[in-house]
Amino acid sequence: MTSFGFKFDNTYLQLPKVFYTKLLPAPVPKPEMVILNTPLATDLGLNFSDISTDEQAVLFAGNQMPEEAEPFAQAYAGHQFGHFTMLGDGRAIVWGEHITPTGQRFDLQFKGSGPTPYSRGGDGRAAIGPMLREYIISEAMHALNIPTTRSLAVVTNGGQVYRETPLPGAILTRVASSHIRVGTFQFAALHRDREVIKSLLDYTIKRHSPHIEEKQNKSLSLLKSVIEKQAELIAHWMRVGFVHGVMNTDNMALSGETIDYGPCAFMDAYDPETVFSSIDHMGRYAYANQPAIAQWNLARFAETLLPLLDDDAEKAKEIAEEAINGFGAVYKEKSLSMLRAKVGLFGEQAEDEGLITDLLDWMHRQNADYTNTFLDLTSEAPPKGKLYEGDTFKEWHARWQVRLAKNTEPLESSLSLMRSNNPVVIPRNHKVEQVLDAATNGDLQPLKDFIAALQEPYKNSSYLKPYQSPPKPEETVCQTFCGT
Ligand code: AMP
Ligand code: MG
Secondary structure, three states: OOOOOOOEOOHHHHOOHHHEEEOOOOOOOOOEEEEEOHHHHHHOOOOOOOOOHHHHHHHHOOOOOOOOOOOEEEOOEEEEOOEEEEOOOOOEEEEEEEEOOOOOEEEEEEEOOOOOOOOOOOOOOEEHHHHHHHHHHHHHHHHOOOOEOEEEEEEEEEEEEEOOOEEEEEEEEEEEOOOOEHHHHHHHHHOOOHHHHHHHHHHHHHHHOHHHHHOOOHHHHHHHHHHHHHHHHHHHHHHHOEEOOOOOHHHOEOOOOEOOOOOOEEOOEOOOOOOOEOOOOOOOOOHHHHHHHHHHHHHHHHHHHHHHHOOOHHHHHHHHHHHHHOHHHHHHHHHHHHHHHHOOOOOOOOOHHHHHHHHHHHHHHHOOEHHHHHHHHOOOOOOOOHHHOOHHHHHHHHHHHHHHHOOOOOHHHHHHHHHOOOOOOOOOHHHHHHHHHHHHOOOOHHHHHHHHHOOOOOOOOHHHHHHHOOOOHHHOOOOEOOOO
16 A cells, blocks of 8 residues: 555554554445545645545545554543543544654544444444534634644445434544543543553653653643643633533543534524533533533543642642642633633723623623624624614623723724634534535535635635524524434
8 A cells, every 4th residue: 555645653552551452443345435634634744646536435444554553442431421431442443643744743543443342332333424523513623723633534334324213334534633531541540550540641741741741740730731721622612602512521632622523513692501412411511511511520630640649648639629720710811811802802901801791691681693793793883783773782882892992902903803713604503414414315515515614714705604694493403413
């Protein structure tokens, strides 16, 4: 097989053997290409243009792995909806780590590539809809400047998977800074062997935060760094109205990337209680709960580090608690800074938080669309339309003008700050469902057009119109499904 530019350096296999199982993807009968992310391939230093789409399909189905790949499934555990479980890659296989021409290291990973020792009775497979959903949303998140895993390719496997109905089976090739999860640390901690957890700590630091190697308390430095990255990530999600849907500890990556897109979706009308996932009956992972859940997950991470934080168990607990209690302030600062940017505020004034909260409360009461309301504010003239005619909005608008006048920067800078923080287009759930429906029935054009429209979400253009409207009542999609 030609090399395509692959340059593997598979360091994860240097961890103790408990962390993985080497195995090959299960071959599939008749793979067919659905989509290849050529710009991403180019960024990774990969080129598949010399082979036919049939040969590409063989590669991205795992029927023939690149020579230097050393495929394996990862072991991990995790709290799912608050309950601790042993997990692991039940339907995923990491090819290995690819080094890009600029020296960046990425895991390449299949999702839907067949059973593994961690499948727990599952079929190890995935249906086309959820794999394309991950492709669409992860690529949209990347374009929105939000840390995320990426999607390189989707193939159908020629077979069917059986969920509520038979569906075409598919495999996604995912690209991630790593697949180290809070759940990977939870798995390590279960061994009650200092060397096991220490090996994972050292590996994670080397891979994600090499500057920490010199620090005196490395585990505390890693904890603080992960807290910082997660606070930033969640603030971004909130900024664009993203609801992850399954923030289990196994779905939180230490790299700070959004990972494991399941029943995730973007909110249309602003409502802090928004929940999409059909399995989230209690609203545990509702939009407004995401920061608190992130903190809860980080506390589970901190617990795994206790033996390393200090030799004195009481002291270790104190250190962990102090770091975790710090999440709120870190998150608040990042969130406020992103929200200030959404309304074009420079500098910090005492009234900023109240001004922003009042806008959000008004949006909630009016059932206003989150994305489009911020977009309507992103222009010199006051926003037009029925929504903005009431006195409450007019009073808020006047307060906002007074605050804008305190900016140290000219109005043009405010508008450009707003334009780079308020997307003109997001992958609205009803559109996602429409294109997935068409794709599942063999029509890929709406999917490809949609993905193209999501490429530059901060640049307004008339061709984005069909993607900008909130759903009509008959188009509203209230629930999304895990699709495992
Ligand atoms: P997720 O909700 O996709 O994060 O998956 C939670 C866990 O279930 C992970 O350990 C997955 O590997 C596993 N899993 C999900 N779907 C399947 C499947 N079809 N077969 C086997 N394991 C699965
Ligand atoms: Mg997962």
